[in-house]
Amino acid sequence: ALNQSKGLGKMHSLMLRCCRLIGSANFLTRLAQSTPVAVSNSNYNKRLLTYASGVAMTTDRYGGVMLDLSAVNEGTDEDLVMEHIRDAVSNSLTVAPAAWVRVPLHLSSLTTHLAVDGFRYHHAEGYYATLVKWLRPGRPSKVPRFGTHQLGVAGLLIDDESLLCVREHRLPPKQGAQTKKPHQSPWKLPGGVADLGEEIGDAAVREVAEETGIAARFESVLAFRHHHWHPMAFNRSDFYVLCRLSLDGQRRGELKPCPDEISKVDWLTVSQLDALPTEEVAPILRASLPLIRLGLRNGFKTVDMQRFALHSLYTAKRVSLYHRPLLGEVE
Amino acid sequence: ALNQSKGLGKMHSLMLRCCRLIGSANFLTRLAQSTPVAVSNSNYNKRLLTYASGVAMTTDRYGGVMLDLSAVNEGTDEDLVMEHIRDAVSNSLTVAPAAWVRVPLHLSSLTTHLAVDGFRYHHAEGYYATLVKWLRPGRPSKVPRFGTHQLGVAGLLIDDESLLCVREHRLPPKQGAQTKKPHQSPWKLPGGVADLGEEIGDAAVREVAEETGIAARFESVLAFRHHHWHPMAFNRSDFYVLCRLSLDGQRRGELKPCPDEISKVDWLTVSQLDALPTEEVAPILRASLPLIRLGLRNGFKTVDMQRFALHSLYTAKRVSLYHRPLLGEVE
Structure with a gap:
């Protein structure tokens, strides 16, 4: 040494x-x-x-x-x-x-x-x-914790007023288990955990492609959810960012559900999702339906957050700031 | 055992x-x-x-x-x-x-x-x-990483078109150092790292009180920044959420800068901040000025994201969903 x-x-x-x-x-x-x-x-x-x-x-x-x-x-x-x-x-x-x-x-x-x-x-x-x-026993520690959050993303892809939705495989219930859990998840938007260093929109596009076979383009952020003590995040906190994607002028293409993870892929309207029983729709998708309906009615430009590129003091990598469009501003 | x-x-x-x-x-x-x-x-x-x-x-x-x-x-x-x-x-x-x-x-x-x-x-x-x-050597690991992100918050408190801003102490430059760094940070919004399990708005209100002595109330989220490989986050990623706060009808109150951290506290207008040299204003505050000016001109309701309370599948704690207000929606 x-x-x-x-x-x-x-x-x-x-x-x-x-x-x-x-x-x-x-x-x-x-x-x-x-x-x-x-x-x-x-x-x-x-x-x-x-x-x-x-x-x-x-x-x-x-x-x-x-x-x-x-x-x-x-x-x-x-x-x-x-x-x-x-x-x-x-x-x-x-x-x-x-x-x-x-x-x-x-x-x-x-x-x-x-x-x-x-x-x-x-x-x-x-x-x-x-x-x-x-090293200062009389004073409270100012050492920040490591990594308090994980980042999840979902891709909202709408075509002809229908939303691209998936159901995931679930482990079969154990023999003698008291509750008969279904073998698949409720309907949800395609999505998953972002990789370390991955941009939000890139992660949403990747997850949609992996889970459904559909190529899409990032348009905007519509919402984010903040959930503490999340069991799938090792009891840390979970950020879940809902991204609006588009087909970018292409046609829908063939649905190719990922065999490892996804049991069903389909296009469902907001009304169809609304009519399903509670346990058949993921709570975060259910909670987003009023916003999605508003976007469909008034145009998503009224509810979008856009991405703005920033420079970093520390790295050459891109930094993103998300907020409402600045269309109303006259400089 | x-x-x-x-x-x-x-x-x-x-x-x-x-x-x-x-x-x-x-x-x-x-x-x-x-x-x-x-x-x-x-x-x-x-x-x-x-x-x-x-x-x-x-x-x-x-x-x-x-x-x-x-x-x-x-x-x-x-x-x-x-x-x-x-x-x-x-x-x-x-x-x-x-x-x-x-x-x-x-x-x-x-x-x-x-x-x-x-x-x-x-x-x-x-x-x-x-x-x-x-345990499946032939296939890529699906084990997610632990805690890829930390959460920072900032509080934007505006009174009479002036923004509550702070400068932080910096360590004095070392003898013989090649660059003469100033002893204080550029002007920035009060803020800091959220504690594990802390709500975004609560963290912003706490940081404003600790750094400036001003009691404020959470109103909305205006923007969030996503920065990968952040040195202050142990090279993980940093989420920084810009919160709009209000004085809740109270008067400004006396400024009491936290002696450990803060060298200056003052109320500055957007025009005053715009006129300062580049190195005197933190880049994230500089980048947020167009949005803040838009909010001051058209009303912050045009750029706010509101907090909506959700139930969790996993915990009794509150879960928050942030997106545009639903005022335009008729059920």
């Missing part, structure tokens, strides 16, 4: 700067004892120093200390790793509101030691877990 | 049912060898059986096998725990698309063994990590 190729010449002045940042008079001495082997620069989120054990230290934009263990070799003495973690945290105490440790899966036995030191899981995915410790 | 108080009388018939569910002819014999000590009932998400090691098995609504280690005592032989996990997974292979293991923090050394068996982190928070293994 030696990173000596990276700017060792700048090490002394940067370690001095690092000492100022961390605010401890003894820090340089203690660093020497702790044998940091490489220092790059002191910008936020950049490498500050790497200990001999491979523990790499950076700071975040709030002055928090971030320790990454991905360069720690398997088999490295766990006591040494913990010594370096404790050294970095204790030297950051005066300025850092929180300490973070990113632990690769193959070193997860270290998390037991971190737990004893007061670290708790903040989040984890794939090969990494990130633990956090709030 | 003996749960013998819970319905052991029903154990035999339920184990038979469990065998049907899991679809293995040898399962009853193997269960006996694996020494399950308690069985309750076979509803989804209910306890199915507990091994002598404390490994507790349930199934989810997709037939996945869920193993909870929270009843495993510290110091239990790790080989025995892993044997019971492997037993449960191998007996579920024909029907379960995925296997889940929930590991308490103090037993996290077990995650190293789980990793060798092909488990990866799905999510973690506080005292627990949940690992998952997709």
Whole structure:
């Protein structure tokens, strides 16, 4: 875990700067004892120093200390790793509101030691877990939770006053089960969970194609639902965005229900859906029918939210702002 | 970890049912060898059986096998725990698309063994990590990611054509830093991250009160922004919902900026904000000015999204649907 190729010449002045940042008079001495082997620069989120054990230290934009263990070799003495973690945290105490440790899966036995030191899981995915410790015991933690929401989308495709609707397969009821649940879901709009990084409209178009075989185009957002403690979102919250799609001048095309997921696809009018028993129509579709009827009567331009493209301060990816059209505005 | 108080009388018939569910002819014999000590009932998400090691098995609504280690005592032989996990997974292979293991923090050394068996982190928070293994190698995983989004809110409070705006403290620039960043943020609307389970309007009202000292009331949603790979959301996605608030007939009241976070609070007109240099106004506020001007000119009822209360299939908590008012509809 030696990173000596990276700017060792700048090490002394940067370690001095690092000492100022961390605010401890003894820090340089203690660093020497702790044998940091490489220092790059002191910008936020950049490498500050790497200990001999491979523990790499950076700071975040709030002055928090971030320790990454991905360069720690398997088999490295766990006591040494913990010594370096404790050294970095204790030297950051005066300025850092929180300490973070990113632990690769193959070193997860270290998390037991971190737990004893007061670290708790903040989040984890794939090969990494990130633990956090709030360093100001007298004051409430300002560490935000990780990922409180998931994003679901639905595609409303209307042709000749009929809505493209689907029913999903359900697991068969177990033998002896007290309630005889049907083998398929109520009628609903095609839709599903958006992938990480996927645009809302793209996700709705993809789900409609996957579930029904119909190619459509994103037009607008009509509504969004906010549901907390959602069991299908691992008890986090669920955003569900209702998108209006169009056939883009094409004809309906052949219905090709996805065999894995979908038991039925059909075109149904609002009146047909209204006439079905409660349990035959998904509650969110039922709740959207007044809005859909209003759109059919007065034109969807009266209820649409349009997408406006924005620039991001942080990434080159597109950012979207959704609100009413600005047609009424005269600049 | 003996749960013998819970319905052991029903154990035999339920184990038979469990065998049907899991679809293995040898399962009853193997269960006996694996020494399950308690069985309750076979509803989804209910306890199915507990091994002598404390490994507790349930199934989810997709037939996945869920193993909870929270009843495993510290110091239990790790080989025995892993044997019971492997037993449960191998007996579920024909029907379960995925296997889940929930590991308490103090037993996290077990995650190293789980990793060798092909488990990866799905999510973690506080005292627990949940690992998952997709059991159908030839087919793409259908396991959804955990928490792809965080929710931010902003409160737009307008009085006498002026908007309540704030500037936040920023960390002072480091000595020798190449860019001289200002000590405060651009002008923005008061707002912040919503708590888990918090309603959008409640979060906006809370943030306005915390940052400015002004008591306000939620009126409507005006817009929402969708930003992927957001650095302040741990590189997940960010939803930012712009809420219109009102003083509810009260007078403005005294401005009391939160000393920890806010450097300035003031009332600014759209024209004043328009006249400021680019870097003095937050991009999302700048991008919202045309909509706000339209609302001021034509009335915000022309651009509002209203909140409609829904029932949930899953919880007793309120669920909200946001879309255009239905005033135009005649039933």
